[in-house]
Amino acid sequence: MKILNDIGIVMGISLMYAAPLIFTSLGGVISENAGVVNIGLEGDDDYRSFYGGCCSHIYPNPWLGLVAAGLAGGGWLFYMPSPV
Numbered sequence: 200m201k202i203l204n205d206i207g208i209v210m211g212i213s214l215m216y217a218a219p220l221i222f223t224s225l226g227g228v229i230s231e232n233a234g235v236v237n238i239g240l241e242g243d244d245d246y247r248s249f250y251g252g253c254c255s256h257i258y259p260n261p262w263l264g265l266v267a268a269g270l271a272g273g274g275w276l277f278y279m280p281s282p283v
Contacts, residue, residue, distance in 0.1 A: 219244060247272045
């Protein structure tokens with residue numbers, strides 16, 4: 200029974216750490232179907248999490264960090280020049 204418990208723990212931790220990559224890959228699939236090629240999706244996740252973490256550290260409120268990460272992602276979309 201110990202082995203089954205260990206396998207369950209490993210599977211749970213793997214899914215926990217894989218969730219951001221799963222959401223990123225789903226966003227890539229949706230954007231590819233729309234005709235937009237974005238090869239920097241993981242980099243986008245990095246700077247959004249950086250801004251969210253910095254805001255949560257300065258103002259100790261996790262919800263404010265979540266909003267800051269969303270605003271950082273939205274602000275980057277308006278900053279990026281159009282490829283066409």
